[in-house]
Amino acid sequence: MANADMPADTMLRTADGQPLKSALAKASRKARIRAFLLVVPLLIFVLLTFVIPIGQMLSRSVNNDQFSESMINIGVWFDENPNAEPDEAAYAALAADLVYSAANRMIGNAGTRINYEVPGTRSLFTSSGRKAKNLKAPFKEALLELDEDWARPDLWAAMRSASGTTTFNFYQAAVDRKINADGQFERADENSRIYMTLFGRTFALSVVITGLCLLLGFPIAHLLATLPLRKASLLMILVLLPFWTSLLVRTTSWMVLLQGQGVINNVLVSLGIVTEDGRLEMMYNQTGTIIAMTHILLPFMILPLYSVMKTIPPSYARAARSLGATSWTTFRRIYLPQTVSGIGAGGILCFILAVGYYITPALVGGADGTLISNQIAFHMQNSLNWSLAAALATMLLASVLILYWAYDRLVGIDNMKLG
């Protein structure tokens, strides 16, 4: 290797005296440009469909313009008077903002934003906004006359935190924290701590589903890898068949099978295994979610396992047996360690898919079988609190990335074989 600080005469040169490195770069430039051009379409596609939306989601999760966009004067007052009680100037600024927002039809947004933190305050904003243009100084008395609630300290705390252009309020809401009257964050009331419970349930169910997939998938993958080619490809089609069927169809078939009056219960009742009153509840609870999702995610475990097992020659097991190991020892000490890369890949794949799964838990999960993604969907579609949805989604993304990092540290990502 020629170093920059080496004397020029020891630098390697081509026959016509050019430095070898620049000659090499020149020779391979064309190939590199061509290779780059080939990946440009994919690069643009990934940028448009992946990087930009995720970036938007991240910025949405800290975006705070709903209130601050129209309530400008009060925002200035909050900046100038940190930690101060609202005085006449504050009420004057508030009154001016209410007039401006109402005139520009932005009062609803501002009210909604405060309503996230102090429930029931949206109507305070809209009704006060309608009457604000008639307000006269002193504004404090005038506003309090309109509505006593304008004096509430928790309302002022919420407005102060909503007046910045960015906020972590949504993350705080996502970890079940709320603003109290002193403007401090504290744990939400016990019956409204839903997100951490949901995160916990999501991860617990995902672990269970991944474990079940491994238990069921490992023998199948082994069978696939050892059967003669013709039988193996038939079995492979059976494994892949669910892949080619609509997710919705598969989930609804599970509903047909599992529900109270469904096929499985009917068979059990007709066989006398369970009584008519004792029909098993396998649907609209966690059992339903676990069964249906295990079935749907099974191929994602089998395929990486299969691709790893396919590369393990049977002679290893034979060698171990000839060296005196029982079949159990052979499995534990020789076969299993060599499938670790497949277990890791399948496990991570199943787990990540399970953590973000939406449609199946929504259909079969019922009340206690829904996952965090269902809550995200709820905030996207029903409550329209996109910022909170984005915050929840970002946390989900972050936890998956942490998992990936932990796997890399423990097993090594280059040990993962996806196919």
Place this chain on the structure above:
Amino acid sequence: MVNEPQNDGFVVFDHVQKSYDGEALVVKDLNLSIGKGEFLTMLGPSGSGKTTCLMMLAGFETATHGDIRLEGRPINEVPPHKRGIGMVFQNYALFPHMTVGENLSFPLEVRGMGKSEREAKVKRALDMVQMYSFINRRPAQLSGGQQQRIALARALVFDPGLVLMDEPLGALDKQLREHMQFEIKHLHESLGITVVYVTHDQGEALTMSDRVAVFNDGRIQQLAPPDELYERPQNSFVAQFIGENNKLEGVVESIDNGRALVRLGTGELIDATAVNVTAKGQKTVVSIRPERVEYKAELLPSGAHTVDAEVLEFIYMGDLFRTRLRVAGSDDFVIKSRNTSGQRMLKPGEKIKIGWAPDDARALEPS
């Protein structure tokens, strides 16, 4: 022969048959007795049943019929891990997730051996193949020849009385292969173990073995020490498979005291030893080694018949000359002559007369 081990029936195949599909026999009625301390090679083309025999001995395949006995004890029902047979595999089968030391330690661990004893045995086995300095390497960090030595050491580390080798040198280059042949041979001699070795390389079989069993079509075609196999093949398959051979087809003209006179298709008469032809008028294939064919009249035994030949091709191979001739209508008759001083190089198109001692030509049944 260096040593002639006593055939005490250490390993016995007794009327063993094997079928995979219930329709065709891969091994047809195998009877074989291997003595303790013997180096026996199973040699044959692929699909001849030799590897199946080895796998039955190791316990990875079950015999469809017949008994396999080890030290007089039938082992058909004994699972492989209780047979105590060392085995070297074609692709070495070194466990990739273990170091060399762990690979060797594995058979000792599963036998419940203590740590210090294990270490001593692993060291001894690795020293035996001069690989102790590689104890902490992974198999992937070793060259093919080094992996081969480790596989050998692993098969020997638990002191098995019988070691099976399934084409262990197949993946090595020629030079390394020849070197390893001698190394395995020396280990066999110094340890006094019994080795059953499977190969399709006849050179390997001849170099290493006490006895060679030539397999074809599920049967042992000939079981003999290397020299006998080469010099006195029992049938045309063995003659063809071991070394290079010239074949001349003809009809037995007369048999006299083990000497046969064979008339070729072109009407010429040649001398041969009657091996498995018995009567006048029988069709036969006469097999002659290329290095036993003579074309200088003064070197032929008196009274030997000669045949006309035309030189088609002359190849200079360094220590040897290889000449291809047209003899009795066939274009692939080859003779080899040593490159001694004064040896004459034949020219293509030259007409010569060739002959041989009757002992060197063997009249076999046509295959």
